[in-house]
Amino acid sequence: MKQKNYNSYTVGQIVAGNFDAAKVFSRYRIDFCCHGHIPFAEACRNRNLDPEAVARELNELQENANGNAPDFPGWLIDLLIDYVLKIHHRGIRAKGPQTEALLAKVTEVHAKNHPELLQVQTLFRDSLRDLENHLSKEENVLFPYIYGMFQAKEEGVKVAKFHCGTILHPIKVMEDEHSHEGERFERISSLTNGFTAPEDACASFRLALQQLKQFEEALHEHIHLENNIIFPKALELEKEQTA
Known part of the structure; x- marks a missing residue:
């Protein structure tokens, strides 16, 4: 090849x-x-x-690719948004509180020898709070309009302009919030030595780090899908609708 x-x-x-x-x-x-x-x-x-x-x-x-990776760029934009909502938004709301609760127990037991856990706990708690606000804005403002543009194109009609002129503005807000979350998890990774359990870590400590790593990996996919695929597709769709 x-x-x-x-x-x-x-x-x-x-x-x-x-x-x-x-x-x-x-x-x-x-x-x-x-x-x-x-x-x-x-x-x-x-x-x-x-x-x-x-x-x-x-x-x-x-x-060595076996062809199992999803062809995200080939998906229609409504399917991409469905995936983000049902896999990532649901996942954050389901797994986030579980990880937060486990992290709280681990911090209570191990913070004396691992004070960095206090910072990790605060960072993750703040992340869940900010992500909930972020998800709500996507669900109630940006995504419904993108769905509307897609449906209008399918039906061969025009859609009304976005209420603030263009979706570029909310997309920029979403991208800025994505960057902030990326930086926050970079800090969590640094504090935990790349989510690596210390020698004295108990099973719960190891599980908490594993769940934090999985949460970050899912968040990376979520952000990638939006920043690199959904948002460019949406802007191109808006251009077609307003041409």
Whole structure:
């Protein structure tokens, strides 16, 4: 198979084209969601990585691909939003409180020897609070309008302009909030040594870190889908509707 040159792509575009690439980027803590607009080589250098070495891993991944990764870019925008709502919004609301409760118990027991848990607990609690506000804005303002634009296109009619002129404004707010969450979880990862359990960690401590890592991974997919696929599709749809 011909080796792909990634230097003309952003990290977000690479993951959009092959979601399995997220595994490589996540391992190296390359942010493909909040900073998906960054060119591949630059993103590698920002992590003190050799772009050619990372590219080899991506090409090996492509060669060994089994075709199980979802073709998110090929999905219609209404299906993408359905997926985000039913998988990610539901997941945050279901798994977030469970992880928060477990983290509270672990912090109560282990904070004396691991004071960083107090910061992690606060960061995660604040994240759930801010995410709930974020999800509500998507569900009540942005997504209904995008659904409306899609339906109007399907029916061959025009939709009324967004109440503040263009969806670019709420999208920018959503992207800014995504960036803030990405930075918050980067801090949580740093405090927990990449969600690595210390030697004296009990089973609950290890489980809490595992759940935090899974929450972050799901959040990364959520942000990637919106920033790199849904929002660009929505802006293009708006352009067609207002042409």
